[in-house]
Amino acid sequence: MTDNQLQITNNQLPMTLLQVQDLTVYYGMVQALNNISLVVNEGEIVALIGPNGAGKSTALKAICGLLKATEGEIKTGDVTFRGKSIKNVPPHDLVKKGISLVPEGRRVFPTMTVLENLEMGFYTQFSVDSSQLSDRLNKVFDLFPVLKQRRKQRAGTLSSGEQQMLAIGRALMLKPKLLLLDEPSLGLSPNYVEDVFEKIKEINKNGTTVLLVEQNARMALEYADRGYVFKIGEIALEDTGKNLLGNDEVRRSFLGE
C-alpha cells in the first residue's frame, strides 16, 4: 500500500484511537461507573462533562491505570488503545505507549525547578538522546513562553495558571498520541481558563488527540469536537460539542440557562 492510499483510507474512516467498552468500576462496595462506553478517534478533542461525583475522573483514571492507587477496581469491561487492551496497565508503562495524563490538581513536582519538571516528563527517554531533549524543551517553551522565563524557579512557587501550563508541558515532553486532562480549568482565574483552552486547541492542531474532563461545560463544549454527558455513573448523552451546546437539557443542567 502506498502512502497515498493510506491517506485516503484514513480520511474515509475515522481511526479509533481509544475505546472504552462496557466499563463498570467500583470503589470497594461503592459503584462509581455503570457499564459506560465511549470512543475517541484520532485527531479529536473529546470532552467528558457532568456534575461533580458523576464519575468523569474515575473514567479517566480507569483509562490511565491510576484506579489501583485510589483503591478502585474495574469489575467488567475493557479499555483498548490502538486496538490493544490497556486495562490495568500501570501508569508508568502507559506513557511508553503514547498516553500522557495531566492529573486533576496539576500535581507538578513542587520542590523541583520548572526545567527539572519538564525533564521528568522526558524521563523514560532521558539520557537516550539529549539533543532530542532540548528539541522537545524548545517546543514546549514555544507553546508556553512563560515556562522558559521561569525555568530556574521551583515549580511550587508558580501561580496555579502557570502550574497548569507546566503540567501540560510536562505531559507533552514525550509527544503523546493521546493527551488526557482532568479539569484543566479548575482553580484558574477566568482569563487563564480561556488561555488554557486555546493552548489545548493548538496542541490538538499539532497532531495530538485530546480527551478532557471538565466542570466548565460551556468552555469544554465550545472547544470539543464531541462530548459525553455523565450522570451518576452513566453516560446520559453523547453528541458533537456544538449540538450539546444547543441541547435544552444540557443548557438547563450545565450552562445555567
Next chain:
Amino acid sequence: MIPQLIVNGIIAGSIYALVALGFTVIYRTVKFFHFAHGVVYTAGAYLAYTVAREQLSDVSGQVSIFVWIFAVFVGVVGAGALGVVINKLVYYPLRQRKASNLIFLLASFGVFIFIQNLIALIYGNQILTLRTGPIKEGHHFLGAVITDIQILILVVSGLLLVILWLFIQRTKLGKAMRAVSDDPIAASVVGINPEKTILASFVIGSVLAGAAGILISLETNIEPTMGFSVLLKGIIASIIGGIGSIPGAMFGGFFLGLAENLGIWKISAGWKDSIAFAILIIFLLVRPRGILGTK
C-alpha cells in the same frame, strides 16, 4: 577543653548525619519511619567484624589492608542487601495491602527487634572489638587531640555526604527519587516505576547505615543493641533538620553531635542522651518543621 568537645561533636555528628541521611532517603520514598534502619547499621558492623575476626585472633592482632577492604565491602553490601530484603519481605506485601502507617511502624519495630535478637543469638550479647593494633597517640590540632581513625571517619563520612548529594541532584535515578518524594502519583504518570525507586532508596539508605556502623566500630566496641540509640539520634537529627530534607538530615546530624558534646561541658556526660531529647522537644514545640524543612 572546648576544642576537644568540638572535635568529638563533629565526629559523633558525622555518624549521626550518615544514619539520619539514610533514614531520610528511605523516608522520602516510603513516607513512614523505617525504625529497622538502626539494626541495619548494627548488621553492617557485625558483618565487617565477621570477615575481620579470623585475623583478629592472630598473635599480632594486625589485620592486613586487603582483609579490611574485604570486611568493609561485605559490611556495606550486606547492609544494602538487608535493607532490600526487609523491603521485599515485609514492606512490599504491606504496601500491596494498603496498610496504614501505624502497621508499618509496628512491623518496622518488629523487624528491628527480630534482627537484633538474631545477631545476639549468633554473636552473643557481650561487647566485641573490631579495632586492632596498639592505640596510637593522636595528632594535636588547635588544642584538641584527633586520632587517625577519627580523621578517617570524618573523611569517609564527608565523602559519602557529598556523593549522595550529587547523586540526588544530578543523576536520573536521583531525580526520580526526588520526584517520587514530591508526588508519587505524578511520578508514576511521567513513567517512573514507584517500586523501583523505593528499592533504590532502600539500597542507598541501607548502605549509608552499614557504612556508619563500620566506621563507628573502628572507634568503639560493638554490641547487638548498638543500633537503638544511634537510630534515635538519627531520627532526632532528621526532625531537627526538617523531616524529609536531605541537607536538613546532614545539618541536623552535626548540630546534634555538637550540641550533645558541648552540652556536657558544664554538666556530666551521663546527660548526653537527655540533651538530645531536650533539643527534640524544644524543636517539636517551637519549630516542628525543623531548621531546613518546608511547610
